[in-house]
Amino acid sequence: MIGNRIDLAFSGDLTDPWVAALHEAIRGLSPRILGAELPEDGAAGPTPSVLVLHRGTLSVTEADRLRRLRDSDRAPRVILVVGPHARYHQIMAWSGLVDVVLPEATASETIARHVGQPGPPRSVPPRARPIALACGHWELGRMVEDTLREAGYAPRRARDNPLLGPEPWVVWDVPVLDPDWSTRLATAAQRRGVIALLGLADRETVAKARASGAIACLDLPCDPDDLIFVLDRLTASRRAAAPRRDASHPHRPRSFDRQPRVRTQ
Structure with a gap:
């Protein structure tokens, strides 16, 4: 840290729009740009924190x-944010050298938390923020519901229908193997904010979810702290309301291919 600022450096190919979106998510922290590869020892200047x-x-x-x-x-x-071409044995070899491994398709949602940027202040108690949970898998739904309750939210379970209920927000375990999932998402996004939990969340799936109106996309399995970080960011304002979107207009993706999730603390 430098004063109250995070001493941050970023390395990646910024000509790739997904990498650019990842950088945009932390641009307010003024990261030092190191280029697409790590420089030779000492060539990048002072070591960042x-x-x-x-x-x-x-x-x-x-x-x-x-x-x-x-x-x-x-x-x-x-x-470390990894793309779809990284192999499992490579990720495992690198995992001992890094603190966190994130998949690129959803990393921009949570990268600020992982670099140490605090979430928004909870001026409004989470219990005052109505939220629905739509999940067709009982065990997964129970775990997500427990996560929300432990964070102070009061979720209402609605099985696998993101349209049910009056809440302005819904966390939906999207059944991406169903051929009409994007149509269902677009319909739900017309009346409430949809936080999409996606299995097989590669670039294509996340781009499709965002084009259908999802306001945030997270991978499955989902880090509970990541989910709460995203929800707090979206719902923290007293006047926060789920945006109404025209799902006929695609949204540019903000930067999990179902790569193995590796985290070391």
């Missing part, structure tokens, strides 16, 4: 550079 890396593939050469950086006297906290 937090380093965000987006990588489509994971190379041995960069792993060695990162290992030396982590072995230095001022090792940074490292957040």
Whole structure:
């Protein structure tokens, strides 16, 4: 940290719109841009306290550079955002060198939390923010409902129908294997804010969900803290209301392919 500012650096290919969206999500923290690859030792200037890396593939050469950086006297906290072409054995090899591994399709929703930016102040108690939960899987629905209640929300369970209920917000476990899921999402998004929980959440699926009107997309399995971070951001204002969207107009994706989720603390 520098004063009250996070000493943050970002490395990724900013010509890729998904990487640019990831950077945009933390641009207010003024990250230092390191380019698409980690520079040679010492060439990037002072070591940051937090380093965000987006990588489509994971190379041995960069792993060695990162290992030396982590072995230095001022090792940074490292957040790795991985693309769909990274292999499981590569992710496992890198996981010991980083603090958090996030999949790229949904990382922009939660990257601010992982770099250390605090969530919005809870000026409105969560119980004053009505929210519905639509989930066709009993066990998953129970876990999400418990997460919401532990965070102070008072969710109302509505099985697998994102339209049911008067609440302005709904957390929906989207059945992405159903051919009409995007139509159902678009219909729900006309009257309430839809936070979409997506299995197989690659770029295509997230882009389709956003084009259908989802105001946020998270992967499954979903980190409970990520879900609450997103909900607090969307519902924190006393006058917050779910936006009404014209689902006929696509929305540009903000930057989980069902890659294995690896987190180390």
